Each structure stands twice: as C-alpha cells, then as structure tokens.
Amino acid sequence: MPKAAVDYLYYLRAEKLPHMWCPGCGIGIVVKSMIGAIDSLGWDKNDIAVISGIGCTSRAPGYMDMNTLHTTHGRALSFATGVKMAAPDKHIIVISGDGDATAIGGNHFIHACRRNIDITLIINNNNIYGMTGGQFSPTTPYGARAATTPHGNIDPAFDLVELAKGAGATYVARGAVDNARMMEKYFKDGMEHHGFSVIEILSNCHTQYGRRNKMADAITMIDWISDQVVSNKKAAKMSPEELEGKIITGEMYHNTELAEYTDEYAKLIERVQAKAALKA
C-alpha cells in the first residue's frame, strides 16, 4: 500500500531552519527518516521526547517540534532514563553521535542496554568527532586520518552492533545513509519495540572525516559507505573471504521475550503497595 506523503514540517520547528549541518551531511537523512518512522507509527508529538548529548548529531532535537532535551556530552541516556522512569507511558528517542554515545557515553550506553529500558537509541556513526574539529572516535577505522591521528589511527574500532547485543539491547539494527528506506524501517521497528533499541546508522562526515581521507564530498563518502555495506541476507550467502572489509547491515537482533525495565518497576510498586495495604 503506498504511504501517504509525510508532512515533515508538522514535526519540525520550521522557524529554526536552516539547520547548522554542512551541505550533504548524513544527519539530515537520519532526521528525515526519524520523522518518517514517527509519522508511520501515528505517535502524538506531545508524547515524544527527543533527547541528545553533545555534538553535531545532538543538535537534531532542537529542530524537532517535540519535548526536546539537549544534555551534556555522552550523558543523554542518563537524562532519558530519568524522563522514561518518570513518564513510562511516553516515547523516548535518544539521538547521538559515535563519539558521544560510545566514548564519553560508553558507560551509560552499555547500562541502558543492560536494563532493557524502553528507549530508542539512534547512533549517527560518521566515524569522527565532527563538531570539535575531526578527532578520531571509537569507531574511526584503523589507519584513518583524523585531527588527532595525523600519522594514521592505531586504535581498534568498536563494532556497535556487537557491543549493543553483548550489553543486552533487545532490538539492534544497522543501516546506512545510502538507504533511507531501510533506515526508516529500522527506526520504526526500534521505536515500536518494547525494550531498549539501538539503531546504528553508517553516516558521512565528508567535512571532517572525508577531507582527511580523500573523500571530500558527500557523494564520494556515501559511495564509500555503499561499497562496504552488505545486507545480512546477502551476507548469509557470502564466504568469509568475500565478507572481508564489509560491514553487515540489517536487523541484527530482535528479542521480545525479555522483561522491560519500567514494566518491572511498575510491578515492584504494585507488590510493595499491596504489601503495605495488607499491613494497614
């Protein structure tokens, strides 16, 4: 069934546009897909909080006409946890960059996964700290150039999908900015999932990453991403040799069996209050 056209401006704070991102930045595609997903879920924007940390990606909530919270570097998930615990029936989306979510926010990231609290985390992974001037992040590829790896990066990179799965997230997907349709599907499924969802989006920062690595424009960088990604369906038929240097995309994990954190707390309250009522 063809989807009705999305009224994007309904979800945006039009008076805040134009946005502050560079022309061709992948974050725009991510935000558009987020809105598409929210629209297809039919959520009331009064019931949604979009929460972020610090960095280029974290400026996204400011443009979205919802309950928006731009917090401190790496700590968005902690604020989001407080918001969700205080309003368990509301929809909480956290949008974060790779440095924000997995370096300074690494501890909050793994523990939010572990709790399986019903929050959707979207990570715009452009392999670099963009806003601060192109320093390497925990997802910068080995050998890549960054402002702080002028001689090539020697740090091993995180695999965010494996990290999220290992830490206990119950919906994990990886998409890329070269396929907005799939990205929107993962966002929708992640938002709909009752538990902690992590959606990693391979994205382009041609300004800070690309320019230092011979990919100074958006098209070249998105082509570079396209050359690397392989869907999990295709990957299943490929040999380890063929998969060398490839990044697998798709829904990587979806478990609806495990208890969600705010549900558990609601049950705890019920238990305690029933016991107190007996005593009274």
Place this chain on the structure above:
Amino acid sequence: MSSASSEKSDIVFWQGNEVVARAAIAAGCRFYGGYPITPSSEIAAVMAELLPEVGGTFIQMEDEIAAMGTVIGASLVGKKSLTATSGPGFSLKLEHLGYACIAEVPCVIVNVMRGGPSTGLPTAPAQADVMQAKWGTHGDHPTIALAPAFHREIYLDTIKAFNISEKYRVPVIILIDEVLGHMSEGMIIPDPSEYEIIDRVKPSVPPEEYNPYDTQYGDVPPMANYFEGYRFHVTGLNHGANGFPTTVPDICHNDEVRMIQKVMKDVDTLTEYDEYMLEDAEVAVFAFGSTARGAKMAVEKARQEGLKVGLFRAITLWPFPEKVIHELGQRVKAFVVPEMNLGQMILEVERSVHKEMPIVGVNKVGGVPVPPYEILEKIKEVLQHA
C-alpha cells in the same frame, strides 16, 4: 524500618541519612537517582525501600554522573527529585549541577561530607567540600547550600531545600557530614503544620505562547512539564527566553546575571542562621554543621568561666550571610572559626567582616570532629590578645 506513612508526633531515633530520606518524601520527592557511596548510602537505601510505597521511583545508576542526569530528567517531567552522595561522588555530580543551574531545573543534592581529596577518608567526617559546593561546577552560577546541625533541623531543611529549588528553579545542595549522617538522634517528626510545601509555578499561557525562560513574570520563569503539550526545548547551552541556543552577548550576559540575581535578591530571607549568646559577646565563634555542636559546648564552658563569647551558627552557607557577619564584626573584637577543613568558610568571614581584627581558625582534617576544648583554648588565646 517502619512504613513511609509513619505515625506522626512519635519520637523516632533515626540516623541523619534516614532523616534526609524521610523528609524528602514528606516534601513530595517522588524520584531518587543514586549511586552507592559511603557515608551517604543509607539515604539511597531508605529511598529504595520507601519510594515505591508512595508511587515514587528509585533507580540506582551506573555512576554518579548518570544518577544526577536521571534526577534532572525526572524533574523535567515534574517530579521532585533527589540524589545523595559524598566527596568523590560530589566531584562527579558537579557536571550536571551546572546543567541544572543553566537549564534552571529544580532538584536537591545531598553531600554527606567525608575526608578528601580523592578517596580520602570514606568513613570519617569532614567539612571540606563547602567551597567546592559554591565553586565546583564551571562557570558563574547561583549556589544555595544548607548545612543543618541536628536531626530535626535536617528534616526541616531537607523540606526547605525542595521548596527553594521549586521556588527558584535551582539545584539546592544540602551539606551534612559523616557525623550527622551516621549519628542517630532522637527527634519528634515535625508535623506538616510546621512547614509549607512549595511547588514550581506552572505557565498560565497556552503552549503556543509559552517560553520556558520568559522573564516577564519575574526572575523565575514559570516551568511547564514535559508531555503536557508545551513541547519546549531545554539545553545546557546559553539560550534565549525561548530556550534555544544563542551567542548574542547581551542575551547571554543578562541571562547569567538573572540566574544569580533571582537568588541573591532574596538573600535576606534565604539565609538562615542561629545566634547564641552573642548579645554582649567580645568573641564570636562562627561554625556550621556538626562542628557547631562542639562549638556551642565550648561557648557554654567559656561562659561558665565568665568569658564573653557567643556562637554564630550558619545554617545557610550559600548564599553567605555576608551582611549579618559584617554587622557582627562591628560588635565583637575577634572571631574564632572552627571547621573540619584547613580554612574555607573563614575566608568568607574575613571577606564579610572586612576589617583588621583577629579572625582565627581551629582546623581539623584527620577525620575527627573539632574537639570543644580546642575551640575553648583558641577563644582564651584570642581574648588575651584582643
């Protein structure tokens, strides 16, 4: 442990930490985000036990920074929120203390002070975080810190801390120490008729007219809750009345001035203190928190020996009762300032008195309270030279 709706007017025998927790619930606190640390952990334990019964939420987070993050998040939804910590944890809390200041989010932070720096003396008292409470988070910001000295006062000041935080949209710090936190002391639970409960002012305008930092209603802008249709933006960046980031120098400057002014304009009503035998005193002992208890004993001993000595017990440390101390400085010949640090609040006394006169400290940082006899000795020494 008895239930949250514990019978009033009975004498209870609680640790200071339990007093904080129970008073918080009486104040309407319905969210606690914490992280284990000695000597404040009992506050978390009591909150974990009692909050569910009143429909509130307790969460233990992965670290102190996250705990403070949850507190701000829950407060934005409209819950009165508390966190408690000690020394090293307070250092970590400071990141989000600044956030609560600039975003003007009400919350209460308890620091049960222990020896430092770093891990220091985890199970021993200190009063060495008083300047950190004032200056610890970066940038200029308002600071309100209360330092009650006995359990009934801890109870009432915890309620007061929530009231102030709601009234002024500020984080409020309660500074007690290991002695007060762990000591059990008999007290009668204050009856609700003995205190007021203040809630934040909500906007009276419809969402389309709402600005979260609108100063047309005064220095403290009305505060909407998330999810009530207002859809406003909150950021740790400098922002304009609409909550969105700005770098316009005049807006940034004026907003920071307002943030501090909203507290300082009420400094006279905010500063709580207790004066004891100061009417004819030649020497004033300035003390706060548990040290003030020993100081009172020293003053009484001195009086028994016919010495004209009184006690000024600061209950509000920040903002500092500058004017009152200045006036006291015109009446007495000297100050003795005992504190469990190497001389922190004495700097404020000197600054406020602003006059050549003996102002001497009695300082202990070894993890034991300042002994009354040492305060007494210092009083005598000062009187000899006064």
